[in-house]
Amino acid sequence: MKVIGLVGSNRKDGNTNTLVEKILEGAKTKGQETEKVFFADLKISPIGDCSACRKAGHCSIEDDFDGLMDKVLESDCVIFGTPLYWYGPSSQMKAFMDRWVCRMAFDDEGFRAKMKGKKCVLAVPHQDTRLSGAEHLFAIMEKTFEFMEMAYLGRIQTVAWRRWESGQDEVMLKHAFELGVWLADMEDFKKASGSVTFNFARVEAEGQS
Amino acid sequence: MKVIGLVGSNRKDGNTNTLVEKILEGAKTKGQETEKVFFADLKISPIGDCSACRKAGHCSIEDDFDGLMDKVLESDCVIFGTPLYWYGPSSQMKAFMDRWVCRMAFDDEGFRAKMKGKKCVLAVPHQDTRLSGAEHLFAIMEKTFEFMEMAYLGRIQTVAWRRWESGQDEVMLKHAFELGVWLADMEDFKKASGSVTFNFARVEAEGQS
Amino acid sequence: MKVIGLVGSNRKDGNTNTLVEKILEGAKTKGQETEKVFFADLKISPIGDCSACRKAGHCSIEDDFDGLMDKVLESDCVIFGTPLYWYGPSSQMKAFMDRWVCRMAFDDEGFRAKMKGKKCVLAVPHQDTRLSGAEHLFAIMEKTFEFMEMAYLGRIQTVAWRRWESGQDEVMLKHAFELGVWLADMEDFKKASGSVTFNFARVEAEGQS
Amino acid sequence: MKVIGLVGSNRKDGNTNTLVEKILEGAKTKGQETEKVFFADLKISPIGDCSACRKAGHCSIEDDFDGLMDKVLESDCVIFGTPLYWYGPSSQMKAFMDRWVCRMAFDDEGFRAKMKGKKCVLAVPHQDTRLSGAEHLFAIMEKTFEFMEMAYLGRIQTVAWRRWESGQDEVMLKHAFELGVWLADMEDFKKASGSVTFNFARVEAEGQS
Numbered sequence: 147m148k149v150i151g152l153v154g155s156n157r158k159d160g161n162t163n164t165l166v167e168k169i170l171e172g173a174k175t176k177g178q179e180t181e182k183v184f185f186a187d188l189k190i191s192p193i194g195d196c197s198a199c200r201k202a203g204h205c206s207i208e209d210d211f212d213g214l215m216d217k218v219l220e221s222d223c224v225i226f227g228t229p230l231y232w233y234g235p236s237s238q239m240k241a242f243m244d245r246w247v248c249r250m251a252f253d254d255e256g257f258r259a260k261m262k263g264k265k266c267v268l269a270v271p272h273q274d275t276r277l278s279g280a281e282h283l284f285a286i287m288e289k290t291f292e293f294m295e296m297a298y299l300g301r302i303q304t305v306a307w308r309r310w311e312s313g314q315d316e317v318m319l320k321h322a323f324e325l326g327v328w329l330a331d332m333e334d335f336k337k338a339s340g341s342v343t344f345n346f347a348r349v350e351a352e353g354q355s
Numbered sequence: 356m357k358v359i360g361l362v363g364s365n366r367k368d369g370n371t372n373t374l375v376e377k378i379l380e381g382a383k384t385k386g387q388e389t390e391k392v393f394f395a396d397l398k399i400s401p402i403g404d405c406s407a408c409r410k411a412g413h414c415s416i417e418d419d420f421d422g423l424m425d426k427v428l429e430s431d432c433v434i435f436g437t438p439l440y441w442y443g444p445s446s447q448m449k450a451f452m453d454r455w456v457c458r459m460a461f462d463d464e465g466f467r468a469k470m471k472g473k474k475c476v477l478a479v480p481h482q483d484t485r486l487s488g489a490e491h492l493f494a495i496m497e498k499t500f501e502f503m504e505m506a507y508l509g510r511i512q513t514v515a516w517r518r519w520e521s522g523q524d525e526v527m528l529k530h531a532f533e534l535g536v537w538l539a540d541m542e543d544f545k546k547a548s549g550s551v552t553f554n555f556a557r558v559e560a561e562g563q564s
Numbered sequence: 565m566k567v568i569g570l571v572g573s574n575r576k577d578g579n580t581n582t583l584v585e586k587i588l589e590g591a592k593t594k595g596q597e598t599e600k601v602f603f604a605d606l607k608i609s610p611i612g613d614c615s616a617c618r619k620a621g622h623c624s625i626e627d628d629f630d631g632l633m634d635k636v637l638e639s640d641c642v643i644f645g646t647p648l649y650w651y652g653p654s655s656q657m658k659a660f661m662d663r664w665v666c667r668m669a670f671d672d673e674g675f676r677a678k679m680k681g682k683k684c685v686l687a688v689p690h691q692d693t694r695l696s697g698a699e700h701l702f703a704i705m706e707k708t709f710e711f712m713e714m715a716y717l718g719r720i721q722t723v724a725w726r727r728w729e730s731g732q733d734e735v736m737l738k739h740a741f742e743l744g745v746w747l748a749d750m751e752d753f754k755k756a757s758g759s760v761t762f763n764f765a766r767v768e769a770e771g772q773s
Numbered sequence: 774m775k776v777i778g779l780v781g782s783n784r785k786d787g788n789t790n791t792l793v794e795k796i797l798e799g800a801k802t803k804g805q806e807t808e809k810v811f812f813a814d815l816k817i818s819p820i821g822d823c824s825a826c827r828k829a830g831h832c833s834i835e836d837d838f839d840g841l842m843d844k845v846l847e848s849d850c851v852i853f854g855t856p857l858y859w860y861g862p863s864s865q866m867k868a869f870m871d872r873w874v875c876r877m878a879f880d881d882e883g884f885r886a887k888m889k890g891k892k893c894v895l896a897v898p899h900q901d902t903r904l905s906g907a908e909h910l911f912a913i914m915e916k917t918f919e920f921m922e923m924a925y926l927g928r929i930q931t932v933a934w935r936r937w938e939s940g941q942d943e944v945m946l947k948h949a950f951e952l953g954v955w956l957a958d959m960e961d962f963k964k965a966s967g968s969v970t971f972n973f974a975r976v977e978a979e980g981q982s
């Protein structure tokens with residue numbers, strides 16, 4: 147099985163990367179082949195007018211979308227890593243998803259067939275100290291996964307602001323790792339129906355610097 | 356530590372009870388004292404006009420609210436169990452929460468001080484096969500916990516329709532049990548900041564009766 | 565046409581009543597027959613266990629639900645008035661909706677056929693000064709209307725706390741009245757597809773008492 | 774007063790443009806100066822790594838953001854027009870909003886002071902025939918306006934798929950026009966507190982081609 151980790155942030159060494167990296171590490175313990183892609187290295191344009199493409203018979207936007215989309219389609223599992231910006235996913239992650247429509251415009255059935263059942267997890271660091279601050283990001287991503295009939299295996303969110311912060315949160319790193327083991331393993335995924343969530347709420351010690 | 360499990364359904368032997376019971380079992384392994392309360396046995400009236408109560412200087416509604424509220428205030432941890440009805444919590448669970456306002460009306464500071472930091476988990480069975488079907492129930496309950504500054508430790512949701520269904524879902528039962536161990540233990544709760552969720556999506560076998 | 569206004573609050577002279585009353589006044593100008601029902605005068609129990617009812621072949625809860633439900637079914641248009649409590653509708657409004665299931669349990673097709681296309685509007689006063697504070701109440705009610713395929717004509721929300729406050733907000737009263745005219749008239753409702761919302765945000769004058 | 778209309782779609786002749794154009798027409802009747810900007814003509818890059826910019830002391834991304842942001846800051850009212858893609862705003866509209874952070878990074882107080890109280894409306898065409906399909910787009914945009922303390926005057930959504938469709942929906946065009954009059958006028962905006970929404974639900978005639 148191949149697992150692809152999408153770092154949908156423009157920081158290559160930030161909290162999104164830390165989470166995605168740790169999930170990949172967990173997946174590797176089960177012998178999975180892994181790959182990490184930095185959106186910071188790619189140019190993913192917004193969806194275009196479509197009419198030019200319809201005439202041409204194929205998407206005519208020239209950028210890194212097709213290469214990335216093909217990598218994702220070849221993978222068995224996708225880690226969608228995105229920071230929370232303005233209550234939603236980063237614009238670069240949104241652009242990637244918007245462009246799925248380019249594939250659907252020319253091969254709706256084929257694209258859906260390839261996405262259906264594809265495993266995925268969501269990894270979201272955010273500055274907002276309220277866990278509920280990410281509710282609409284989760285809704286947007288999860289309803290998209292639902293629409294595409296993907297196998298949505300779970301998610302991790304961490305409160306982190308400075309780019310190194312997640313890297314020092316050993317408990318969340320441990321759980322990101324476990325999420326990676328879970329997606330590689332999927333031991334119980336198809337045997338039950340529901341979800342279980344564990345929350346964490348750091349209480350800063352008095353006088354902590 | 357004392358853990359109280361609220362079965363906010365009018366079925367005493369349904370899926371809400373199954374989840375709450377299993378969470379309590381998990382908590383017991385850590386030596387917790389537990390109690391289960393069935394809303395089906397209680398009369399919790401809606402919030403009233405307030406003006407009669409203001410004159411009297413105390414809430415004048417005579418029902419089982421005060422007894423239940425006192426039990427909750429004496430507990431260290433509360434399991435809020437409610438089925439999903441019309442995208443929200445059951446009316447009896449909502450009535451219980453609405454009545455908190457009766458306490459806040461006469462002793463806002465004191466009530467908040469007692470609720471602040473109180474541990475809680477949420478258990479929600481639902482018929483809707485989409486996990487996203489419970490998003491607004493979660494939002495309502497979680498924002499209420501957030502407002503009261505409770506220590507919200509996690510949640511479990513299961514897709515179940517017939518009243519015995521959760522009782523046969525061994526994987527979800529195992530995770531409900533683990534959620535109980537987690538709330539009794541809270542080993543990592545205050546050491547980190549975020550959440551981790553594991554999803555399950557049963558695929559019915561072909562030809563299953 | 566008959567318009568029924570549901571005051572889903574336990575205050576008979578509060579902001580919910582003010583909004584519902586004004587909407588009914590608007591409807592009357594178009595010659596509609598109107599009726600107002602105070603939930604404060606009624607006992608609407610939560611949904612029960614169902615098994616006793618299934619044996620009996622009919623809902624066995626004895627309270628005011630059947631009378632109210634019949635009134636609603638005989639009306640062409642329903643005004644759902646509810647205050648915002650804990651990010652959702654009042655427990656009494658929720659109890660009314662939860663009990664629809666009692667009708668669906670015994671006559672699913674018949675009940676749905678009667679609700680389908682029934683006109684409705686939503687009226688929500690709230691203390692939260694952020695208009696977004698009611699988002700999950702709106703979602704719960706609107707998705708329920710959508711599920712029942714009702715003709716959802718519009719909504720009004722007002723920021724009001726003290727029970728007389730809406731009654732002094734002449735602009736919002738004017739718009740509640742117009743919403744009543746709109747639902748009685750429905751001039752354009754079936755000719756288009758979408759919604760238009762006008763917001764109001766009072767800025768308190770300096771030194772205002 | 775100057776009103777700027779943002780067409781956050783890559784189609785210059787689509788439904789987003791139709792709505793924005795009609796709102797501007799309404800504003801013009803009150804003597805407002807208007808301008809329309811097509812995101813299709815601009816390059817708005819995602820937010821970058823920040824560290825290069827922090828060293829430089831200014832945002833170092835070279836694209837059309839600064840020009841557009843300055844236009845918006847010079848305007849008294851902004852029309853945010855965006856299609857609904859995957860339950861959220863278009864990636865180009867999201868990119869524009871994400872980049873606000875670039876201004877906040879270097880002049881947080883100054884940027885907020887300029888945005889505070891700035892009037893805005895939201896215009897959203899979508900293919901989803903359920904009005905609730907746009908709920909998370911609305912939440913994301915409206916919470917952003919709320920965070921920036923903008924004067925959010927209202928919104929219009931229309932169900933439209935083919936690019937000419939809104940242009941033939943005379944009722945919705947009339948209401949978009951009225952929204953433009955409303956934002957230019959704001960007669961009652963600061964006198965009240967709440968919102969009023971009118972819904973439309975086209976029922977296609979039998980046998981309609």
